[in-house]
Amino acid sequence: MTKHTFEEKLDIVSQVKKGKPILRISRELHIREGMILEWVRKYDLYGESGLLKQPNVRATADFKEEVVRTVLEKGVPLVQVVLQYGVSKSALEDWVRLVRVHGYAVLHQQKYRERPPKDMSRSKKHEPETELEKLQAENARLRAEIALLKKVTALVKEREARERMSGQKPSKN
Numbered sequence: 213m214t215k216h217t218f219e220e221k222l223d224i225v226s227q228v229k230k231g232k233p234i235l236r237i238s239r240e241l242h243i244r245e246g247m248i249l250e251w252v253r254k255y256d257l258y259g260e261s262g263l264l265k266q267p268n269v270r271a272t273a274d275f276k277e278e279v280v281r282t283v284l285e286k287g288v289p290l291v292q293v294v295l296q297y298g299v300s301k302s303a304l305e306d307w308v309r310l311v312r313v314h315g316y317a318v319l320h321q322q323k324y325r326e327r328p329p330k331d332m333s334r335s336k337k338h339e340p341e342t343e344l345e346k347l348q349a350e351n352a353r354l355r356a357e358i359a360l361l362k363k364v365t366a367l368v369k370e371r372e373a374r375e376r377m378s379g380q381k382p383s384k385n
Contacts (some may be wrong), residue, residue: 216243220264224254225247254294266298273320279304280311280319 227237228248238245254262271279279297282288283304290308294301310318 218260218263221251222255222260225251225263228252250295251290254293257295271299271303276307276319277316278320280307281304283308284311 224237224241224243228234229252233243233247234252237243237246251263275297277294279299282293282297283290288296290304292297292299294304305320
C-alpha cells in the first residue's frame with residue numbers, strides 16, 4: 213500500500229473538484245476509485261485538514277459500541293460513520309460482523325494478545341563456584357570435545373573409504 217502525501221491528495225481532490233472524472237484519475241495514477249472518493253468526502257467534510265494523516269486512536273469498548281449502534285440501529289451508512297468517527301472501514305466492518313453474530317457484549321470482552329515472556333534469551337550460564345564444580349565443568353567440556361573429534365575422524369574415514377571404492381585418490385584437505 214503506497215502512502216500518498218498531503219500535496220498529492222490535495223492535487224487529486226482539486227482535479228475532481230474541477231470536474232475531472234474519478235475513474236480517469238484512478239486509471240492514470242493507479243489509485244483505487246474508492247480511495248479518491250474517500251479523500252473527496254473527507255475534504256468536503258473537514259477541508260484540507262481532512263487530508264492530513266490522522267493519529268491512531270485506540271478504540272474503547274464503549275466507543276466501539278457507540279459506532280456499531282450508529283450503523284445497526286440508526287441505519288447510518290458505513291462510509292459516513294467511517295468519516296464521522298475516524299475509524300477504519302475494515303475495523304468497523306469487523307465490529308459490526310462480531311455484534312451481529314455474538315451481540316454487543318463481545319465488544320466489551322478483553323482481548324489479550326499473547327506476548328512472549330520478556331526474557332526469551334538463553335538462560336544465564338551458572339558460573340561454577342567451588343573447585344569441584346569447576347573441574348566437573350571442564351570434564352564435561354573435554355568429553356564433548358572428544359566426542360566431536362571422534363565424529364570428525366569417523367566422517368573423514370568414511371569419505372576416504374568411499375573415494376577408494378570409486379577409484380579416486382583421497383584428497384589432502
